[in-house]
Amino acid sequence: MIPVIKIVAGVGLIALTFASKPEKSLSNGNSSWQPETKYSGSDSIKQLINTTKATKVVIGKTVKNRTISAYYFPGTSNKNALIIGGVHGSELSAIEVAKSVIDQLNKGEKPYYNVIVLPVLFPDNAAQALAKPEKIGSGENIGRYTHKQAVDPNRQMPTLGTSFERCNGKDHLGRSIEVENQLLLKIIDEFKPDRIVNLHAIRNINNAGFFADPRTDHHGFSLGFDTDSCLAIDMARFVHKQCGNVNGNRLPIRANATYPKDPVAVAAEVKQPRNINGSTLPGRRGQGVSLGSWATTAVNDSVYAERKRKAIRLITVEFPGAKRPVDYKTIELQQQCAKEVRTYASAIVKVFLADNYPEKVDSIQYTSVNKQ
Numbered sequence: 001m002i003p004v005i006k007i008v009a010g011v012g013l014i015a016l017t018f019a020s021k022p023e024k025s026l027s028n029g030n031s032s033w034q035p036e037t038k039y040s041g042s043d044s045i046k047q048l049i050n051t052t053k054a055t056k057v058v059i060g061k062t063v064k065n066r067t068i069s070a071y072y073f074p075g076t077s078n079k080n081a082l083i084i085g086g087v088h089g090s091e092l093s094a095i096e097v098a099k100s101v102i103d104q105l106n107k108g109e110k111p112y113y114n115v116i117v118l119p120v121l122f123p124d125n126a127a128q129a130l131a132k133p134e135k136i137g138s139g140e141n142i143g144r145y146t147h148k149q150a151v152d153p154n155r156q157m158p159t160l161g162t163s164f165e166r167c168n169g170k171d172h173l174g175r176s177i178e179v180e181n182q183l184l185l186k187i188i189d190e191f192k193p194d195r196i197v198n199l200h201a202i203r204n205i206n207n208a209g210f211f212a213d214p215r216t217d218h219h220g221f222s223l224g225f226d227t228d229s230c231l232a233i234d235m236a237r238f239v240h241k242q243c244g245n246v247n248g249n250r251l252p253i254r255a256n257a258t259y260p261k262d263p264v265a266v267a268a269e270v271k272q273p274r275n276i277n278g279s280t281l282p283g284r285r286g287q288g289v290s291l292g293s294w295a296t297t298a299v300n301d302s303v304y305a306e307r308k309r310k311a312i313r314l315i316t317v318e319f320p321g322a323k324r325p326v327d328y329k330t331i332e333l334q335q336q337c338a339k340e341v342r343t344y345a346s347a348i349v350k351v352f353l354a355d356n357y358p359e360k361v362d363s364i365q366y367t368s369v370n371k372q
């Protein structure tokens with residue numbers, strides 16, 4: 001069946017729609033994989049998360065008519081997690097990690113968290129990178145931006161502390177948010193993840209690893225960093241124990257969980273500095289609010305009370321190098337990269353999606369104490 005496509009006036013957003021095409025199991029010998037199920041309309045995510053079996057759905061289409069898929073795996077708790085790959089299409093290894101997460105979830109035990117995996121958020125951009133295989137991982141960054149004037153896809157979020165305005169689709173600097181990011185924001189609105197993994201890859205492999213963004217109230221005052229940094233470090237330790245590269249976490253001694261070049265996390269109740277400058281590009285294309293900053297800032301919208309949400313725990317993953325295993329020249333390097341991909345994915349499945357530092361319902365904070 002052809003997916004139902006609904007264009008939302010003004011912004012070209014394609015609504016969440018789901019096709020009913022049968023889908024084979026992702027892995028051999030597993031019969032739990034269910035056919036795609038058709039959901040549509042504003043309740044689509046609610047319907048999806050009421051399913052009791054692993055489900056793959058098409059959440060929308062890109063400008064170039066490629067489908068954007070989501071994979072849902074029910075967990076054993078009532079808490080939700082979101083895994084996002086391919087925000088930067090040039091970082092093909094990060095997409096491989098997302099696919100390995102799907103594969104491991106498909107074969108393994110139920111996770112603690114109900115989880116949605118978006119393996120390739122910007123498939124048009126990943127296709128640009130794949131079209132020039134010899135340039136994958138090079139400084140040309142082919143596939144990072146949708147086009148030459150496009151804003152960095154990781155710098156298109158709304159103003160910190162405010163909700164996504166579906167009817168105008170503008171980011172913090174008043175620029176149109178790309179269709180793919182609008183779909184992502186809609187999923188965050190409806191699925192309400194307690195925690196997010198944002199999968200990237202980094203050229204300087206000495207900065208690879210797992211990093212936490214500090215959570216704040218909607219005014220930007222810190223809610224405390226301890227459990228966020230512990231979760232990131234636990235994920236890094238998992239990879240480190242298997243001889244993987246998490247050099248950016250400075251294990252085993254310093255155990256750093258702050259993203260390279262980001263302001264350090266401050267104590268609870270103190271105003272948290274944020275980096276909204278990004279990379280230096282003409283036309284401020286590298287500037288704007290990142291997903292890491294926006295998601296970890298609580299929303300307390302004065303106009304739309306129903307859009308309140310707590311600060312979401314968010315781990316940014318930087319895989320060492322953008323190449324997929326197949327892009328390396330020797331078998332040895334290919335095998336080494338494939339192992340690294342599986343190990344990074346296992347850290348997500350076995351540490352991030354397990355019952356580690358679970359978010360308590362009574363810890364939901366829109367505003368930190370004494371700052372209301």
Ligand SMILES: [Zn+2]
Pocket residue numbers: 087088091199200201
């Ligand atoms: Zn990236």
